[in-house]
Amino acid sequence: MISRWERGKVEPSLETLRSLVRACGLELTFRLANYDDSYVADIEQFLDLDPEARVDYALRRAAVYRELAGTA
Secondary structure (H helix, E strand, O other): OHHHHHOOOOOOOHHHHHHHHHHOOOOHHHHHHOOOHHHHHHHHHHHOOOHHHHHHHHHHHHHHHHHHHOOO
């Protein structure tokens, strides 16, 4: 399904997107409410990564968060 989203074949519903964002420990309403143009470059850079690089990036960030939380 994610591959279909990435290829622009379909778009996730708002509820699906909200579930994914919450599974990552974030809140969709917070990100939308606090959105400003400073995020655009970071988002575009992330979207330029291939799927394998995105997973690698996410795993590295998760490790950092675990370390900061003291659960590593």
